[in-house]
Amino acid sequence: MLEDSSLIALYFERSQQAITETDLKYGKMCRTISVRIVGDRRDAEECVSDTYLKVWNTIPPERPNSFSAYISRIVRNLSLDCYRRKNAQKRQGEDLPFEELSECIAERPDDSQNEAVAEALNEFLSELPKEQRIYFMRRYYLGEPLSDIAERYGISSNTLGVTMHRLRKKFAKKLIESGIVSEGRKD
């Protein structure tokens, strides 16, 4: 498989081989991310196709430092959009960790605070030990089930569950400290 730099070069050359190589290298990841979010293979396939199109349309002029982060973010966002369209008012998404994350905030911040939330998020992530950061990211960025994360990293689901609980509390604390949200939901 091509290095990311070569892959990006293909986009700059406007070679359609870029799409083929992208699918070869990142297709599985994109589909996995999308299926987890939209919950449907056909919808996910559509999201992945849209992702490739968006990548094609944005590179150039963009030249992402990290192609994997770039494409994963795109497929994630497109899949979330799809999820919202399909599931508006239905409150589906049982497999997504929305409830877990809802522990972190009592009120949704205004969109004007998104930047501050993003800053707090990255600060929070940067303060975590590497393995905890990765667990957190896989759970809440990829939406990966705890059991899968546990298996991948060789720990028990229970241990991971406890770790995630504590991480959420830390995240909530960070959001509160940042002054953008009030205390989280009390169960």
Added chain:
Amino acid sequence: MSEKMNNKSFENGEYLFGMMSFAKDEFIEEMLSDEQAEEIRAANLRSGITAEQGGAAETTEKPAKYSPGRIKIALTACAAVFAVIIGLNVVSGLGKLNGDSTAKDGSAKNTVTATEDNTDGTAAAAEKAEETEEAEQDDAAPAEKGEATYGRDDIKTKGILPQQDDAAAENNGDTHLAEQELRGTSDTLVIRADNGTSYCLLDAVSVSHKGEKITSYEYYSNSQDAERSVLDIYRFDDFEPDTFAMIKTIDGGYRLMVKYDLEPETVDDIYSGFRFEELLNCDSWEFDGNITETTTEDFRRDFMDVLFANPAEMTAIDSYKNSSDRKTIFHCWLGKDDERYIDVDITLYESGRLCIEMAGMKYYFMADDPGNVFD
């Protein structure tokens, strides 16, 4: 998704999930990295292997350096294990862990040795040497110096020869001999849960290397609590700098409670540094998060919740009792970031030898009657 989750909460969670897209590239790359996954998995499995197959296997990752805090932890842990052994003898003295507080004489002896890890540990070794020197001075005659004894649980523990494992013996040319006199209390509390499971809480704080009683504590009677008609349990006073307590289950499992003062922001930070491995099958060690560093009452309450509000843990502990040549009690790490992490491996051998490995040091303890360790 649970019914209790209302639309608002759902939206809040969805919002934060969406915001995760703002994570920095480096975090996404790190998460996607197979190399990182392998590294973490290997570390976790190494811990798991240690837990299940014996922790005396050489640890490949040694602490790179020794902060005063680490040394302090190591020494305190040593004191803790001393006390554990003392406590084990008392447990033995108590027979079937029936909670009888009948006084026992202090004749039980433990062999306590410490061997220095050959790969590193110079700071810890130096500290240890100092302690040995002090201990030797103290060896003179504690009674003559007017040191107090501590009643029924006054136990003399004397270290003699290093109990090296073979590999260490071969490679460690300067094995450090530790000879120390320990004297202290070994107050032991037997806890019996409603389901019949018994726990023995060993106060591992009230002894130091030199034998002083460095603190005192209270214990609380909880007998009026109908739902937990059990027990008395220690309250952990504001011990400084460290608080250790070992809990031994009647089934041979152990749990370690550690509180230490490496500048944690909250007690929760401390507990977040715990990882109880599957050897106990009790990795649901969970605190409610309401603990603060000064609210020992909360701590006590949550501690009890852990012990008695989770029957699954108890059941799992039952299953731990198995036979193998050696048993690692657990592996845990302490700390809240990489710099402060410290690994602790505790291995209990069928022979009765107990090994605690931390900060590049291995400490071996030998109970006089190995059976006591397990029974």
